[in-house]
Amino acid sequence: xxxxxxxxxxxxxxxxxxxRIIEFLDGSEALPVTLKKAxxxxxxxxxxxxxxxxxxxxxxxxxxQRKVYTVTEAGRKAYKDLLRQSLSSYPRPEFPGICxxxxxxxxxxxxxxxxxxxxxxxxxxxxxxxxxIPSEIRNSHLCxxxxxxxxxxxxxWLKEVIST
Amino acid sequence: xxxxxxxxxxxxxxxxxxxRIIEFLDGSEALPVTLKKAxxxxxxxxxxxxxxxxxxxxxxxxxxQRKVYTVTEAGRKAYKDLLRQSLSSYPRPEFPGICxxxxxxxxxxxxxxxxxxxxxxxxxxxxxxxxxIPSEIRNSHLCxxxxxxxxxxxxxWLKEVIST
DNA sequence: TAGAGCATGTAATATGTTACATGATTCC
DNA sequence: GGAATCATGTAACATATTACATGCTCTA
Numbered sequence: 001x002x003x004x005x006x007x008x009x010x011x012x013x014x015x016x017x018x019x020r021i022i023e024f025l026d027g028s029e030a031l032p033v034t035l036k037k038a039x040x041x042x043x044x045x046x047x048x049x050x051x052x053x054x055x056x057x058x059x060x061x062x063x064x065q066r067k068v069y070t071v072t073e074a075g076r077k078a079y080k081d082l083l084r085q086s087l088s089s090y091p092r093p094e095f096p097g098i099c100x101x102x103x104x105x106x107x108x109x110x111x112x113x114x115x116x117x118x119x120x121x122x123x124x125x126x127x128x129x130x131x132x133i134p135s136e137i138r139n140s141h142l143c144x145x146x147x148x149x150x151x152x153x154x155x156x157w158l159k160e161v162i163s164t
Numbered sequence: 165x166x167x168x169x170x171x172x173x174x175x176x177x178x179x180x181x182x183x184r185i186i187e188f189l190d191g192s193e194a195l196p197v198t199l200k201k202a203x204x205x206x207x208x209x210x211x212x213x214x215x216x217x218x219x220x221x222x223x224x225x226x227x228x229q230r231k232v233y234t235v236t237e238a239g240r241k242a243y244k245d246l247l248r249q250s251l252s253s254y255p256r257p258e259f260p261g262i263c264x265x266x267x268x269x270x271x272x273x274x275x276x277x278x279x280x281x282x283x284x285x286x287x288x289x290x291x292x293x294x295x296x297i298p299s300e301i302r303n304s305h306l307c308x309x310x311x312x313x314x315x316x317x318x319x320x321w322l323k324e325v326i327s328t
Numbered sequence: 329t330a331g332a333g334c335a336t337g338t339a340a341t342a343t344g345t346t347a348c349a350t351g352a353t354t355c356c
Numbered sequence: 357g358g359a360a361t362c363a364t365g366t367a368a369c370a371t372a373t374t375a376c377a378t379g380c381t382c383t384a
Binding site: 002005032079080083084086087088091095096099100101102106118143146149150161 | 166169244252254256265267275276280282313317321
Binding site: 167198200201202203206207227228 | 343344345346347350351352
């Protein structure tokens with residue numbers, strides 16, 4: 001469970017409440033998996049139920065109370081286990097984006113080309129976004145570096161496909 | 165919804181009952197998304213509820229009855245819509261497999277290397293599997309060709325990472 | 329002083345997976 | 357003739373997303 005791994009990793013660097021975590025992650029387009037709000041809430045609750053986290057409540061002014069989570073000893077153990085598993089296993093990657101390519105014969109050629117050009121534009125936007133991250137950061141964050149390269153190949157490939 | 169697209173594509177080439185579809189897909193490791201049994205059953209039922217499919221029942225000997233699905237006119241329309249959307253959009257790809265790489269500093273270096281070598285082995289197995297598919301098939305199925313290349317880059321990259 | 333939007337979260341729903349059920353058939 | 361396994365599917369559970377709720381604070 002990669003998402004739990006990420007959350008444990010973050011919370012070990014500093015304790016946070018859920019909203020803060022989401023703020024943190026939602027900004028970063030550079031994350032290799034999606035982590036949406038409601039899901040983060042549930043994951044934290046689950047991990048607390050499993051004894052990996054504890055929380056204390058905090059209140060700022062009249063704002064709603066919020067739960068600040070901390071990693072427990074069991075949580076640090078679980079983190080290492082998850083990490084070992086993540087590093088040694090190879091979950092089937094998924095490419096929903098390319099499923100359509102096997103059915104292009106159902107549409108007129110020119111339409112396919114114009115649709116794919118739209119897709120290409122979206123890819124390039126993503127790439128540019130990662131490309132603006134300074135390379136010293138990319139180099140210290142393998143995930144970002146990975147995605148940077150991925151999009152590059154992706155774009156090359158799609159261009160090749162379009163020109164056929 | 166890529167999965168529905170794939171199912172509609174298949175069923176348009178020939179009508180089938182669910183078990184047959186699963187047989188068909190489960191063999192092919194070359195599919196770009198996962199499609200598990202129970203999920204296929206649900207997706208077919210959903211699409212029938214939406215009027216994209218109809219079925220008639222069939223029975224062979226004393227075997228359990230089975231539903232043979234056919235694509236309706238509305239289904240063919242939906243198929244084209246899904247296809248257009250699939251070709252023109254670019255859903256965020258996910259790489260759960262690499263999340264761990266940003267946390268390698270939590271484990272001793274040698275352990276990380278040996279864990280990653282295990283991962284590498286799994287990648288290579290996947291690659292070889294796709295590599296045995298004859299290249300004329302790969303060339304006519306862009307999805308397969310795509311994945312073939314993907315794994316190749318993936319392997320190169322991980323080797324590079326390990327050697328650092 | 330009303331409406332926009334932040335801060336914080338829950339509920340309802342959709343999607344996907346694992347485990348179980350059940351009668352034939354085949355295999356030893 | 358009992359054990360595996362094929363053929364067909366359902367039910368229970370796990371995971372993830374979208375929509376909604378609610379009380380502040382700021383701005384026009």
